[in-house]
Amino acid sequence: MFADAAGAATLGTKIALRGGYIHQTFQGGYTYSPLGCRVLRNIERIIREEINAIDGQEILMPVVSGADLWIQSGRYDTVDVLAKFKGRGGADYVLNPTHEEVVVDFIKSVLETYRQLPFAVYQIQTKFRDELRARAGLIRTREFIMKDAYSFHVSQQDLEKYYARALDAYYKIFKRCGLKKVVHVLASSGDMGGSIAHEFQLISEIGEDTVYICDCGFGANKDSAGRGGICPKCGAKMRKERGIEVGNIFQLGDKYSKSMGLTYAAPDGARKHPVMGCYGIGIGRTLAAILEESADDNGPVWNMETAPFAAHIVALADKDVRVNDMAEKIYADLQAMGIETILDNRDARAGEKFADADLIAAPIRLILSPKNLDAGVIEAKYRLNDRDASQMKSSFAIDNCGREVNNAIKLLKGH
Amino acid sequence: MFADAAGAATLGTKIALRGGYIHQTFQGGYTYSPLGCRVLRNIERIIREEINAIDGQEILMPVVSGADLWIQSGRYDTVDVLAKFKGRGGADYVLNPTHEEVVVDFIKSVLETYRQLPFAVYQIQTKFRDELRARAGLIRTREFIMKDAYSFHVSQQDLEKYYARALDAYYKIFKRCGLKKVVHVLASSGDMGGSIAHEFQLISEIGEDTVYICDCGFGANKDSAGRGGICPKCGAKMRKERGIEVGNIFQLGDKYSKSMGLTYAAPDGARKHPVMGCYGIGIGRTLAAILEESADDNGPVWNMETAPFAAHIVALADKDVRVNDMAEKIYADLQAMGIETILDNRDARAGEKFADADLIAAPIRLILSPKNLDAGVIEAKYRLNDRDASQMKSSFAIDNCGREVNNAIKLLKGH
Numbered sequence: 001m002f003a004d005a006a007g008a009a010t011l012g013t014k015i016a017l018r019g020g021y022i023h024q025t026f027q028g029g030y031t032y033s034p035l036g037c038r039v040l041r042n043i044e045r046i047i048r049e050e051i052n053a054i055d056g057q058e059i060l061m062p063v064v065s066g067a068d069l070w071i072q073s074g075r076y077d078t079v080d081v082l083a084k085f086k087g088r089g090g091a092d093y094v095l096n097p098t099h100e101e102v103v104v105d106f107i108k109s110v111l112e113t114y115r116q117l118p119f120a121v122y123q124i125q126t127k128f129r130d131e132l133r134a135r136a137g138l139i140r141t142r143e144f145i146m147k148d149a150y151s152f153h154v155s156q157q158d159l160e161k162y163y164a165r166a167l168d169a170y171y172k173i174f175k176r177c178g179l180k181k182v183v184h185v186l187a188s189s190g191d192m193g194g195s196i197a198h199e200f201q202l203i204s205e206i207g208e209d210t211v212y213i214c215d216c217g218f219g220a221n222k223d224s225a226g227r228g229g230i231c232p233k234c235g236a237k238m239r240k241e242r243g244i245e246v247g248n249i250f251q252l253g254d255k256y257s258k259s260m261g262l263t264y265a266a267p268d269g270a271r272k273h274p275v276m277g278c279y280g281i282g283i284g285r286t287l288a289a290i291l292e293e294s295a296d297d298n299g300p301v302w303n304m305e306t307a308p309f310a311a312h313i314v315a316l317a318d319k320d321v322r323v324n325d326m327a328e329k330i331y332a333d334l335q336a337m338g339i340e341t342i343l344d345n346r347d348a349r350a351g352e353k354f355a356d357a358d359l360i361a362a363p364i365r366l367i368l369s370p371k372n373l374d375a376g377v378i379e380a381k382y383r384l385n386d387r388d389a390s391q392m393k394s395s396f397a398i399d400n401c402g403r404e405v406n407n408a409i410k411l412l413k414g415h
Numbered sequence: 416m417f418a419d420a421a422g423a424a425t426l427g428t429k430i431a432l433r434g435g436y437i438h439q440t441f442q443g444g445y446t447y448s449p450l451g452c453r454v455l456r457n458i459e460r461i462i463r464e465e466i467n468a469i470d471g472q473e474i475l476m477p478v479v480s481g482a483d484l485w486i487q488s489g490r491y492d493t494v495d496v497l498a499k500f501k502g503r504g505g506a507d508y509v510l511n512p513t514h515e516e517v518v519v520d521f522i523k524s525v526l527e528t529y530r531q532l533p534f535a536v537y538q539i540q541t542k543f544r545d546e547l548r549a550r551a552g553l554i555r556t557r558e559f560i561m562k563d564a565y566s567f568h569v570s571q572q573d574l575e576k577y578y579a580r581a582l583d584a585y586y587k588i589f590k591r592c593g594l595k596k597v598v599h600v601l602a603s604s605g606d607m608g609g610s611i612a613h614e615f616q617l618i619s620e621i622g623e624d625t626v627y628i629c630d631c632g633f634g635a636n637k638d639s640a641g642r643g644g645i646c647p648k649c650g651a652k653m654r655k656e657r658g659i660e661v662g663n664i665f666q667l668g669d670k671y672s673k674s675m676g677l678t679y680a681a682p683d684g685a686r687k688h689p690v691m692g693c694y695g696i697g698i699g700r701t702l703a704a705i706l707e708e709s710a711d712d713n714g715p716v717w718n719m720e721t722a723p724f725a726a727h728i729v730a731l732a733d734k735d736v737r738v739n740d741m742a743e744k745i746y747a748d749l750q751a752m753g754i755e756t757i758l759d760n761r762d763a764r765a766g767e768k769f770a771d772a773d774l775i776a777a778p779i780r781l782i783l784s785p786k787n788l789d790a791g792v793i794e795a796k797y798r799l800n801d802r803d804a805s806q807m808k809s810s811f812a813i814d815n816c817g818r819e820v821n822n823a824i825k826l827l828k829g830h
Contacts, residue, residue: 023524025481025520026479026480026483026506027481029481031475031476031477031517031521032475032476033474033525034472034536036474036475038473040475058449058452059447059449059451060446060560061440062441062444063541064557065440065441069440080503083500084500085510087498088495088545091441091442093441095500095510102440102446105438106438109438110448125541130503132503132504
């Protein structure tokens with residue numbers, strides 16, 4: 001859902017709009033339609049499962065906060081994308097573009113002793129950045145949904161252990177979302193003594209970031225790549241690529257715990273500032289990145305974890321009443337089995353139905369026609385990215401359709 | 416989580432804060448802790464299931480929108496709680512306190528013909544009201560989470576049919592949340608020729624609304640109650656009660672579809688404005704209402720659908736290593752069965768553990784001690800509201816604990 005460098009809508013943007021996944025409410029702010037919302041919730045589910053698996057605890061912080069927290073951290077006047085407004089009662093508010101201030105204020109109310117450390121909290125919440133210019137599509141929006149996590153530690157060493165777990169979890173998340181070309185690149189120069197950070201970039205021609213990738217496995221963004229594109233690890237020449245940033249992870253040190261006075265009691269009773277990490281994933285961006293990487297002229301290619309529906313029943317009745325009856329029966333059966341299914345029994349041409357099915361892109365498509373009914377089978381078609389459809393069954397027995405669809409789903413989830 | 420009329424914190428507020436469910440981020444804005452977020456997500460799940468069951472389709476609209484939509488509807492200057500701000504690029508934005516404008520703008524992009532009607536969309540999203548004064552707790556906050564649904568119809572008659580389904584769904588939702596004293600009351604005077612609306616009010620001493628209830632089943636809020644508290648249905652004297660508004664439903668007519676130019680093609684090709692309904696539930700308020708209705712001095716009483724955990728294992732090791740080993744085994748078993756479980760194996764006094772367990776209020780509590788282990792049983796305690804605990808088993812066989820807990824959960828979900 002990006003415009004290219006010249007501002008033209010890319011294939012992903014066109015498909016997202018043509019398929020009715022999103023609608024622009026204001027420049028830089030989108031409404032997700034029922035179809036788009038299904039994909040969004042699927043991505044959120046994947047993220048929740050993987051962040052829970054690394055002991056993240058879900059919380060929910062407000063979109064708005066008082067200016068006081070940002071004044072405390074020293075960022076009230078330095079973050080240019082911070083939107084500010086005054087309430088009727090005279091209070092100064094901000095729309096949080098990120099939640100370090102808010103989370104530290106919350107953790108101050110719960111952290112007492114080193115025995116509680118380490119821990120990590122995360123939320124899936126809306127944020128607002130007052131960008132001077134928003135691009136078309138979901139890449140640089142003003143309002144966006146993020147998963148942001150924050151971890152708290154007694155030492156830099158302990159932070160680094162968790163940071164490595166988060167890095168692994170991120171690869172699992174993007175893999176489950178069906179993204180193939182995601183790499184992590186160094187995002188600030190560790191050898192300059194600064195703090196470490198990494199970006200997760202989807203390598204893509206239409207990305208707005210420049211990244212340098214070395215065959216040795218090292219990668220860095222433009223600011224951290226060193227001189228002349230020479231790899232600081234092995235000395236080889238690095239490839240220059242374009243990337244879409246879908247996530248980032250930061251080692252924050254005690255910057256926020258110090259400025260905002262977050263402490264815990266160490267074993268000797270001394271008050272200490274915890275060391276923090278923070279970990280973001282743009283959820284709308286991830287949806288957009290999937291489209292940019294996989295969509296073709298006909299529509300998106302979701303996988304079984306992200307697709308808005310697992311199965312799409314196309315009923316081509318051609319005035320044969322048996323077809324719609326059978327389609328409704330199969331629809332009810334699949335729904336009862338917990339399979340997310342959509343039924344197209346509209347009185348419309350086959351071509352129109354297939355074109356719409358391409359835009360919804362359920363991985364499994366079931367085609368019912370009078371001819372198929374006479375043969376006792378349902379024709380099966382697939383919309384797949386990472387697997388050869390020729391290995392899948394090309395028809396299902398009508399009598400055993402639910403079970404056959406379930407088996408196909410299991411097969412496709414294995415990838 | 417309310418202050419009473421005098422501004423003092425009520426029992427529900429005290430319990431929510433003492434239990435660490437919420438933390439005040441700014442006056443009128445709260446962070447939900449891991450514990451609070453679990454209850455929130457449970458309430459959201461109940462709402463999603465019941466609104467999906469009346470054919471609601473989930474969407475997600477932005478928190479912010481451009482001023483243009485509110486200028487179009489004519490509400491930009493008339494809604495006093497509308498927070499406004501200017502972006503760096505000069506654009507005028509609002510924080511949506513409700514989403515009629517935004518949803519109509521979205522539906523304009525998808526509605527073409529009468530054949531698509533009726534339909535309903537809903538979202539679970541953050542809203543902001545620039546209240547002059549926020550009360551303590553979750554009753555009158557500035558930022559809050561709502562389920563808001565919008566339905567679209569060809570006629571007033573068709574709207575009324577859906578309105579009745581929504582009303583039923585609301586009772587199911589509040590019942591599943593464990594709320595007992597919820598009534599719906601007329602919220603605007605239908606006999607004045609105006610549009611119909613209803614509020615769902617939890618009858619509660621600490622509520623800030625006044626409602627009139629008649630023995631005949633009729634109820635009305637203060638503005639719609641008629642003269643002298645006489646029931647307009649049966650002529651009897653109505654009871655005056657205090658209520659907490661947890662939801663509301665409105666018949667909007669074509670107010671927004673007309674002012675914002677939303678039309679569809681009627682069968683004869685003419686462009687018509689759909690008739691709309693809207694349907695809100697305050698999610699934080701529902702959580703607060705549960706606390707106000709059920710909490711006692713020791714803590715909340717959740718039911719099996721809303722509780723942050725189904726089971727709470729209290730390990731009283733008393734230096735017997737077998738206890739913590741067994742507690743961890745049972746914890747792992749229950750988790751593997753998909754039962755949300757919390758394990759307290761801290762090195763702390765039994766009294767402290769029980770007090771904390773009261774604040775978390777898992778409906779099933781499993782107590783492991785050396786004595787219990789010797790007897791081969793786990794002591795079971797219950798935190799119940801709508802069922803007599805004496806009907807539940809007071810101990811489980813250690814060897815069969817997972818199955819026995821599962822059976823107890825099934826029993827408790829029946830209520």
